[in-house]
Amino acid sequence: MNEVIVVGAGPVGAVSALALQQHGVAARVLEARAEDARADTRTLALAHGARLILERLGVWARVQDVTPITRIHISQRGALGVTRLSAEALGVPALGYVLSYAHLTEVLKQALAEAPIAVEYGVPVERIEPGIEAACVQAADGRTWSAPLVAVADGGRGTQTPAPRFAHDYAQTAVVCEVRTELAHGGQAFERFTPEGPAALLPKRDGYALVWTAASAEAMRIAALSDAEFLAALQRHFGGRQGLFLAATPRKTFPLHCVYAGREVGARVVRIGNAAQTLHPVAGQGFNIGLRDAWELARLCADTPATALGGEAMLHAYARGRRFDVVAGLGFTDFLVRMFSNDVAVLRHARGLGLLALEALPPLKAFVARRMMFGARG
Structure with missing residues (x-):
């Protein structure tokens, strides 16, 4: 009892x-x-x-x-503004795993x-x-x-x-799989914001776990592409920070809300x-x-x-x-x-300034990183 x-x-x-x-x-x-x-x-x-x-x-x-995440690179596609988080700067062995x-x-x-x-x-x-x-x-x-x-x-x-x-349907779906890139990850994760939704690369073994978010109909189309077409689309979407995307496992999809x-x-x-x-x-x-x-x-x-x-x-x-x-x-x-998740010009510039400010102010960056690691009371 x-x-x-x-x-x-x-x-x-x-x-x-x-x-x-x-x-x-x-x-x-x-x-x-x-x-x-x-x-x-x-x-x-x-x-x-x-x-x-x-x-x-x-x-x-x-x-x-x-696989430890020792660094995180945060950016938005087609606009200024980059923030980099580092485990070393925060005095922890890794930001995540x-x-x-x-x-x-x-x-x-x-x-x-x-x-x-x-x-x-x-x-x-x-x-x-x-x-x-x-x-x-x-x-x-x-x-x-x-x-x-x-x-x-x-x-x-x-x-x-x-x-x-409270409930909200983002009308987005995540396409997930594992990918291999031309360049080694070195423990670095990427969070790349695009008007269609965020795309994340998480270091996993000798490659990455990919979470590619898009409007639901578009995500289903992306997931159904052949490997070659998928890798080419991902290259255009994400860019060349990790060189070429060389291989991908079968894709799965998850609606987001x-x-x-x-x-x-x-x-x-x-x-x-x-x-x-x-x-x-x-x-x-x-x-x-x-x-x-x-x-x-x-x-x-x-x-x-x-x-x-x-x-x-x-x-x-x-x-x-x-x-x-x-x-x-x-x-x-x-x-x-x-x-x-939009391409409004005013917000795009505001986002860029926000990312630049976060990069330029280490105490603010540490505040955000600690809350990502430990929650609101971190």
């Missing part, structure tokens, strides 16, 4: 359960997918602050095949098994009933559990996803990660905010008396504590997309 139930064993759910246990709070995880289900093939960009969370959980040392979602998921799965934390795979949650004393979780197979607190970390895929408090569902579902139930908010991928904030959700919830659970765990006062405190970080992240990414 005193264990917290975490719905979802993806990275945010796993980090939540591991952090709860580390803070002395028992947890049980219910995961809809089978234990041997094929993992997501996405690429993740972890901020340095996310690495620190994984280090505190004793997980980071197990993570392999990680690029790795596969599947690998991180497997590392966290092993950590859950060794903890040991009770994890039940192949258990879709059909219904969560809030309650005054406890929440009741009902699985599709008819089993039920009661808990003083249920943390929903299912990525917003559950059957009880509430109507969002911003959704804020909020923290609370009802009494004794809280949403974290993508179950609470979904961000545009520009600046790579969404996943990192989700890990901070998980960590901060566990810390608050540890600081709450057992009799008050999951109670109204605790959930309100959690919502207040996370609001600034989440709203700042939502606002920052939304601002970048709206500000840069």
Whole structure:
């Protein structure tokens, strides 16, 4: 009865359960997918602050095949203004780290098994009933559990996803794949803003993970191009900072939108990660905010008396504590997309001046970089 139930064993759910246990709070995880289900093939960009969370959980040392981002080059196509961020200037080993979602998921799965934390795979949650004393979780197979607190970390895929408090469809789609370039990346990532949407190159192994954003119809056309046509289009779109684009893996597409569902579902139930908010991928904030959700919830659970765990006062405190970080992240990414995804002359010049000012003012640059790494309270 005193264990917290975490719905979802993806990275945010796993980090939540591991952090709860580390803070002395028992947890049980219910995961809809089978234990041997094929993992997501996405690429993740972890901020340095996310690495620190994984280090505190004793997980980071197990993570392999990680490419550090030591520099970030930010520019806009066809206009003045460049900003360069450097890990060395900020006194950190890296600004971020690029790795596969599947690998991180497997590392966290092993950590859950060794903890040991009770994890039940192949258990879709059909219904969560809030309650005054406890929440009741009902699985599709008819089993039920009661808990003083249920943390929903299912990525917003559950059957009880509430109507969002805020939602915006950017009418954009991301084309993602891995590419190889003529020049070595040297740990440098690129964020290139264009009127059609941002394009990011993230160093991964000896190549890059590409996120190319465009209007949805155009993105689908781009994704369907032959390899040769795709590489030529990418060369025209991105430019020659990395020399020629030599090869690309098969393309996948993801529609982009911003959704804020909020923290609370009802009494004794809280949403974290993508179950609470979904961000545009520009600046790579969404996943990192989700890990901070998980960590901060566990810390608050540890600081709450057992009799008050999951109670109204605790959930309100959690919502207040996370609001600034989440709203700042939502606002920052939304601002970048709206500000840069156009070709209005006045805004183009303003953007250029902003990038030049950021480059010329190291304290301002450090302020922005730290918030990208550690969130609004960084």
